[in-house]
Amino acid sequence: MRDVAIIGVGMNKWGELWKQSIHEIFVEAALEAIDDAGVDHIDSMYVGCMSGGLFNGQEHLASVLADYLGVASIPAARVESACASGGLAVKCGILDVMSGASDIVLVGGVEKMTDVSGDAATFALATAADQEYEVYQGVTFPGLYAMMAHAHMHKYGTTSAQLAAVAVKNHANGSKNPLAQFPQLITVDDVLNSVMIADPLHILDCSPITDGAAAAVICSLETTKRIDKKPIVKFTGFGHATASIALHSRSDLTTLTATTEAGNRAFKMAGRTPADIDVIEVHDCFTIAELMVLESLRFFEPGQAGPATEAGLTQIDGKIPVNASGGLKSKGHPVGATGVAQIIEITKQLRGEAGDRQVKNARIGMTQNMGGSGGSTVTHIMEVI
Amino acid sequence: MAGIVGYGAYIPRNRIRVADIAKTWGADAPSYERGLLLKEKSVPSPDQDTITMSVEALRNALQRAKIDAQKIGALYIGSESHPYAVKPSGTVVAEAINAIPDCHCADYEFACKAGSESMFVALSLVEAGQVEYAVGIGADTSQGAPGDALEYSAAAGAAAFIMGKTNVLAEAVVTYSYMSDTPDFWRREHEFYPRHAGRFTGEPAYFSHTIGATKGILEKAGMKVSDFKHVVFHQPNGKFPLRVGKMLGFTPEQLEVGLLTPTLGNTYSAASPLGLTAVLDIAEPGDQILMVSYGSGAGSDAFIWKVTDKITAVQNAAVKTRTLLDENKVYIDYGTYAKYRGKIRMNDNN
Amino acid sequence: MAIPNYWRSIPQRYRYEAAKCTGCGKIFFPPRIVCDECASRSFETINLSRYGKIVTFTVIRIAPSQFVDQAPYPIGIVELNDGIKICTQIADCNPDDLKIGMPVRLEFRKISQDGTPGIIQYGYKAVPVK
Ligand SMILES: [Zn+2]
Numbered sequence: 001m002r003d004v005a006i007i008g009v010g011m012n013k014w015g016e017l018w019k020q021s022i023h024e025i026f027v028e029a030a031l032e033a034i035d036d037a038g039v040d041h042i043d044s045m046y047v048g049c050m051s052g053g054l055f056n057g058q059e060h061l062a063s064v065l066a067d068y069l070g071v072a073s074i075p076a077a078r079v080e081s082a083c084a085s086g087g088l089a090v091k092c093g094i095l096d097v098m099s100g101a102s103d104i105v106l107v108g109g110v111e112k113m114t115d116v117s118g119d120a121a122t123f124a125l126a127t128a129a130d131q132e133y134e135v136y137q138g139v140t141f142p143g144l145y146a147m148m149a150h151a152h153m154h155k156y157g158t159t160s161a162q163l164a165a166v167a168v169k170n171h172a173n174g175s176k177n178p179l180a181q182f183p184q185l186i187t188v189d190d191v192l193n194s195v196m197i198a199d200p201l202h203i204l205d206c207s208p209i210t211d212g213a214a215a216a217v218i219c220s221l222e223t224t225k226r227i228d229k230k231p232i233v234k235f236t237g238f239g240h241a242t243a244s245i246a247l248h249s250r251s252d253l254t255t256l257t258a259t260t261e262a263g264n265r266a267f268k269m270a271g272r273t274p275a276d277i278d279v280i281e282v283h284d285c286f287t288i289a290e291l292m293v294l295e296s297l298r299f300f301e302p303g304q305a306g307p308a309t310e311a312g313l314t315q316i317d318g319k320i321p322v323n324a325s326g327g328l329k330s331k332g333h334p335v336g337a338t339g340v341a342q343i344i345e346i347t348k349q350l351r352g353e354a355g356d357r358q359v360k361n362a363r364i365g366m367t368q369n370m371g372g373s374g375g376s377t378v379t380h381i382m383e384v385i
Numbered sequence: 386m387a388g389i390v391g392y393g394a395y396i397p398r399n400r401i402r403v404a405d406i407a408k409t410w411g412a413d414a415p416s417y418e419r420g421l422l423l424k425e426k427s428v429p430s431p432d433q434d435t436i437t438m439s440v441e442a443l444r445n446a447l448q449r450a451k452i453d454a455q456k457i458g459a460l461y462i463g464s465e466s467h468p469y470a471v472k473p474s475g476t477v478v479a480e481a482i483n484a485i486p487d488c489h490c491a492d493y494e495f496a497c498k499a500g501s502e503s504m505f506v507a508l509s510l511v512e513a514g515q516v517e518y519a520v521g522i523g524a525d526t527s528q529g530a531p532g533d534a535l536e537y538s539a540a541a542g543a544a545a546f547i548m549g550k551t552n553v554l555a556e557a558v559v560t561y562s563y564m565s566d567t568p569d570f571w572r573r574e575h576e577f578y579p580r581h582a583g584r585f586t587g588e589p590a591y592f593s594h595t596i597g598a599t600k601g602i603l604e605k606a607g608m609k610v611s612d613f614k615h616v617v618f619h620q621p622n623g624k625f626p627l628r629v630g631k632m633l634g635f636t637p638e639q640l641e642v643g644l645l646t647p648t649l650g651n652t653y654s655a656a657s658p659l660g661l662t663a664v665l666d667i668a669e670p671g672d673q674i675l676m677v678s679y680g681s682g683a684g685s686d687a688f689i690w691k692v693t694d695k696i697t698a699v700q701n702a703a704v705k706t707r708t709l710l711d712e713n714k715v716y717i718d719y720g721t722y723a724k725y726r727g728k729i730r731m732n733d734n735n
Numbered sequence: 736m737a738i739p740n741y742w743r744s745i746p747q748r749y750r751y752e753a754a755k756c757t758g759c760g761k762i763f764f765p766p767r768i769v770c771d772e773c774a775s776r777s778f779e780t781i782n783l784s785r786y787g788k789i790v791t792f793t794v795i796r797i798a799p800s801q802f803v804d805q806a807p808y809p810i811g812i813v814e815l816n817d818g819i820k821i822c823t824q825i826a827d828c829n830p831d832d833l834k835i836g837m838p839v840r841l842e843f844r845k846i847s848q849d850g851t852p853g854i855i856q857y858g859y860k861a862v863p864v865k
Binding site for chain 1: 798858
C-alpha cells in the first residue's frame with residue numbers, strides 16, 4: 001500500500017453566505033486547494049455532505065460539483081456519515097490513493113445550511129439521530145448532548161463553568177482565524193448568561209449553523225516528492241468506527257466508544273500515543289463534546305478534561321493544544337465541510353502557516369470528526385516528514 | 386349475574402380556577418362559584434386527549450380486573466371529544482391494551498351520556514353471552530366557548546369499566562333508559578365549540594330526564610330512595626345534582642361521595658362514570674348504588690349496582706379517583722389554559 | 736413520521752413490545768432480527784415494564800415546530816425495570832424537581848401530530864412516580 005500526503009488546501013470564509021450557492025462555495029474552496037497543490041488535474045473526487053437533499057433539495061451532488069468544478073468525467077462520489085461526512089471523504093480519498101486506483105484526489109466537504117428555515121435546518125440535522133426512537137419523542141441535537149453533559153456532570157462533577165471554558169478557549173483561538181464565522185472573544189460569564197437551549201447547554205455552548213466548504217488535494221508520496229512540495233505532510237494513521245446512533249442504546253452515556261475505537265485504530269496505525277500528538281482538532285459541536293472526545297481519546301482520564309480545560313492545558317500554548325482553529329464553536333460548523341477543515345488546520349499547523357494561532361514546533365497532528373451524537377467517528381494522524 | 390369486574394379512572398393534573406376564568410372575561414367570580422358550586426376544573430395537557438385518558442383509565446381498570454386483555458370481546462368509548470371526526474378512538478385503545486384483533490370496537494356520541502351508553506352496551510353484550518368481557522369508557526376533553534358559561538365547567542377526565550360475569554365487583558341489578566328529542570345543547574359538524582339553549586338546559590332537559598329515569602328505574606326494580614347507600618347523578622355543575630337529588634328525596638350524604646364536579650368540573654361523558662369510580666373506591670360489600678347519567682338531546686341511562694365482597698380486594702389495586710382529583714394537581718393561568726386548549730390562533734405550519 | 740412507519744411501530748409505542756434473544760436473553764427495543772451479543776436469529780416477543788428510573792435528562796427550551804406548544808419540556812433517558820433504556824419525554828413534572836435516579840412510570844400520550852389535518856401519533860412518556 002502506498003503512503004499518502006496532502007499537498008494542497010483550500011477554504012473560504014465561513015458564515016451566512018447568502019449570495020453563494022452550494023456549488024459556488026464548494027468550487028471556490030476546491031480551486032484554492034488545486035492552486036495550492038499546484039497540480040494540473042485530479043484523478044477522482046470525494047465530497048462529504050450530510051444533506052444536500054434536505055438543505056438544498058439536491059442529491060446526486062458529486063456529479064453536480066464535479067461538473068461545476070469543470071472536471072466532469074472523473075469518478076466522483078459524495079459520502080455521508082452525518083457530521084463526520086468530511087472526515088469520511090478524506091478517508092475515502094486516502095484509500096483511493098493507497099490502492100493505486102487514483103494518484104491525485106480532491107477530498108472536500110460542503111454544507112449550505114441557510115437556504116432553509118431554522119426549523120427545517122433543525123429537522124435536517126436531527127436526521128443524524130435515531131428518527132424513530134429519539135427524534136420522534138421530541139429530542140433535538142442540543143438535547144442529546146445536553147443529556148450526555150448532565151450524565152457527565154452527575155458522574156464526574158463536571159461544571160457548567162468548565163463547559164464554558166471550552167467555548168471561551170475556542171473563541172479565543174477563532175479570533176486569530178480570519179476564516180472563522182464567529183471570531184469574537186467571549187467570557188465564561190457570557191456563556192453562563194446566554195440563553196439556555198437544553199439544560200445545561202446554553203446557546204454559547206453550541207456550534208452555529210454555517211455555510212461553508214473546505215477542500216484538500218492528496219496524492220501518493222512519490223508524486224509529492226516529484227512536485228517537490230515542502231514540507232511534506234503525510235497521513236500516518238487513520239481510524240474509523242461506528243456505534244449505536246441512539247444515545248439510549250449505549251451502556252455508558254459519558255464516553256464515546258466510536259471515538260475511542262477510531263482513535264485507537266489511528267494511534268496503532270501511526271505507531272503513536274496521545275502523548276506524541278502536538279496539536280489536535282476535535283469535534284466540538286457542543287462544549288461537552290470536546291471534553292468527552294478528549295477523554296475518549298485518552299488525552300485525559302475520564303472526568304479530567306473539564307478541570308484540564310479550566311486550567312488552560314488545552315490552549316494553544318498548553319500541554320495539548322485543542323482546536324487552535326477555533327473549532328466548530330467559533331470557526332463554524334457547515335456539517336459536511338467540518339472534517340475537511342480540521343485536516344486543513346492541521347496541515348497549516350504542520351506547515352507552520354497558522355499565523356497568530358500557530359502551535360510551536362507542531363510536527364504531529366490529529367483530527368477527530370464525529371457524526372451525530374457519536375454514532376460515527378473518523379480520525380486522522382498527520383506528520384511532517 | 387353480570388356486572389363490573391374492573392374499573393379505573395384518569396384525571397389530568399392541570400387545574401384552572403373559576404376565579405381565573407372569570408377575571409379574564411370581567412365576570413363576577415363569586416357569583417359563578419356560588420351559582421355553579423364550582424371552584425376549579427381539570428384541564429388536559431397538549432399531549433392528552435380522549436384516547437390517551439381512555440388508555441390510562443382502562444389500564445387502571447385492568448389492574449383491578451386482573452384479566453387477560455385478549456379476552457375482551459368489545460370495547461366502546463363514549464365521548465363528545467373524540468380526537469378524530471372520522472377514525473375510531475376505540476381501536477387505538479384496543480391496540481394499547483392488546484385486546485386486538487378479536488374485539489368489537491365502536492365510538493359513541495350522545496353529549497354527556499355517551500359514557501354511560503358505552504357501559505350499557507358493554508354490559509348488555511356480556512349479559513347476552515356474546516362476549517366474555519366488554520369495556521365501556523366515558524372520556525372527554527370538553528371545550529366551552531371562551532367567555533361562555535360552559536367554559537367555567539368544561540373539564541377533562543375518563544372512567545373505564547370492564548363488564549363480565551366472573552369475579553364481579555358490582556352486579557348490575559337493573560338498567561333503565563329515558564329518552565326524548567330535546568335540543569338543549571349541541572355542536573354542529575365543523576363547529577369548534579358547542580352551543581346551548583341557556584336556561585332551557587335546566588327544567589325540560591336535565592331535570593326532566595334525570596327525574597324520569599330515576600323514577601323509572603326505581604319502579605322497574607321495585608326499590609325506593611332509601612335503599613341506596615350512594616347515588617351518582619350527571620353533574621354538569623355542582624348545583625344541578627344536589628337539586629335533583631333533593632327533588633327526588635335523596636339526602637346530601639347519599640350524593641356526597643359521587644359528586645366530584647365542584648373541584649373537577651364537568652367531564653361530560655366521564656362525569657357520572659367518574660362519580661361511580663369514586664363511589665366504588667370506598668364502597669362496602671352489599672352497598673347499593675344508583676347511577677343516572679344525562680346527555681343533552683336528550684336522555685338518561687340509569688343503573689342500579691350492588692357491590693359484592695370482591696370489592697375490598699381491588700380498591701387499592703390502582704390509583705383511586707379521589708387521589709387523582711385531590712393530589713398532584715397544578716394550577717395554570719388563563720394564558721396557559723388557552724394555549725393548552727388550542728384557543729390561540731397560530732401560524733398554520735405545524 | 737410517515738404513516739406506514741408509525742403504523743409498523745405501534746406495538747412498540749403502545750405496548751412496549753420488545754424482542755428477547757432466545758440464545759442469550761438479551762432484550763432489544765425496538766426488536767431486531769439478529770442478536771449483537773450471540774448472533775442468534777431467534778427471538779420471543781415480550782412486553783417491557785412500564786416502570787423505571789431516570790438515567791439522565793435535559794429540558795428542551797428551543798423545540799422543533801411540532802413540539803413548540805409543549806416547550807419547555809423535559810426529555811430524558813429512562814432505564815426500565817428490564818434494563819432497557821429508552822429516550823422519552825418526562826411529563827407531569829416541574830423540571831426543577833427532576834433528579835437522576837428518580838422513579839418514573841410510562842403513560843400513554845399524544846407525541847405529535849401531522850398538523851391539525853393529519854394523523855395524531857401516540858406513544859409513551861414517562862411521569863414521575865410518587
Ligand atoms: Zn443473543
